[in-house]
Amino acid sequence: MRKKILVVDDDQRILNLYMRLFEAVGLSMFDIVTMPDPYLATEYVLREKVDVVILDLRMPKVNGQKFYEALKEYNPELKVIVSSVYPIDKQRKMVPDATGYYDKSCGPIQLVEKVANVLVNCN
């Protein structure tokens, strides 16, 4: 069964990059869905089965922390990798119990590794 990864980030350039990245590294066996709008993303999580969410903590319309809590409330089993340009210790302070943390400036290959780890542990 194909796993579904949802990327929520307000920056379209980042979304484009991740799209192409996951395609390139051969994770195309997973469905990648990108959402710039957190509200739409919430609706999507309610509607569809999502395995991993890559969540930007700093978005203009909604506080990343609140959004994380809302996601967890809908689906406590959901794996969420918090992603931001903030350093990881700061991210951990903001969202203490996320499945993973990713510093955007560390390069996208690291993100792919983190996602793969989460999915392997999942199985």
Added chain:
Amino acid sequence: MKFSPRKIQFKKTESPKEKKSKSRRFQRRNSFKFEVTALITLVVGIILMVFSCVLYWILSHTLHVDMDNELKIKAETVNQAIRVYVDVRGEKPESLKYAIEKAVVEENLHNTRWWMFGFQRRWSEQLDDLDLDEVYINFASSKKASLFRSKNMDSELTNQFLTQVEIDVNNKSVFKNLNFNDQRIRIINYPVSYDGESYYCIQIGASQRPIVVLLENWLKSTLYSIPAVLILTFFVGQLFASRILSPIQKITSTAKTIADGDLSMRMEAQDYYVEMNYLIDAFNEMIERLERSFHHIEEFSSHVAHELKTPLTIIRGETELASLEGRNTEDYKRALGIILEETENMLTIIEDLLFLSKLDYRPEFPQMKKMDFVEFFREVSEQSRILVNEKKIQLLIDIPNEKIFVIGDSVHLRRLFFNLINNAIKYTPSQGKIQLNLVRKNKEVMVSVKDNGRGINKEDLENIFERFYSSNDEDSGVGLGLNIASTIAKVHKGHIEVVSLPNDGATFQVFLPIV
């Protein structure tokens, strides 16, 4: 040989502790407390010295005048007594001689006067009351010969007295000073005319020793007491200064805590002097401002870091992606294109931030000149025609035909209006409409930039001019453009207002003062 680092002799440098104690020692002498106390002591010392000198002079003068008056009274009384005797006994030389002899030589001889009667006895007693045994009395003729002298005078003293004889032609008393055997004697020369022609002179001398002794004692006690008073003043002054300065020590310790990084500390205004409470208030206000600006700087640098990290993230991502195996020329071209774009983005952000910091902290940066604003804005609006062409936006320009002058930097003002116009173009749909109006309003000129885009949300309206505020729109940018516009307006003593309803376009109004 075993290497021992401790044996190495370095040039002796002062340890911080030594430095501190040295500076404390220096501070003790240089402290406000010491200075105030020393100053008070000095002033008290000067006042005491001046006061003592004046007092000494007055005392000495009064004592000498008193002595002269007493001598004069004695001389007058002796003379009167002689006259009275002569008047009673008849103006015969014998009577005069007898009277003088009695008055000078035999005064104060109670025991030998038991035989006297009536007038003579009363007269003798009157002479007794003058207390003449302490003074020297000499009767000198106008030829400076001693007629009679009191018994306490020896011949040497008498000769000295005679050297001081001076008979005033106007019958006035003449005072003389005589130094004799280590003592100063004050002498009155009281001229007497008898028989209408021949003069003689009553000389009465009194030792000035009691006055000298009194003044000396007074001077000694004063000289001893002044240092004592000064020492006391110094210590009492120190106590008072300590009491007055105690709030300053508290302020210092609070300042030290703050210097250690705790900006939330505040001084409590207590039962101090009003001036100290003013100081405490000012101090607290300063700390509050510091705390605010620290917070502001923290927030600002976090914003800057975020805004610069995002393009760097993309650059790194694209580079990593391009270095994966199996990428083709198309992929490389795209990656390089994106990297170039992000690099330009970063440069723009950095240039904008530098520009803003210059506007904020270097008041001389804008080159203000008187300028014809109508002419200037006409140029700006004509140039913006090129910008709107791409989206086929209709540009309506309404500029009056009059001269309005403002003081401004045309380069910065151009940037202000192009930021607003570009913003309007960004949010105006293709074939939309943008209106540029220039109106004189009292002492201000108002330029409005009105678009018919989707308008601005209510929550965005309040924060739209804040630095790094960006709305949720995908193409809203970093959040510096409108902040730059508003900062430029502020530098020109003007301001920007924004009116907008969702889906009804937005109107930005720039107000600038007219010269």
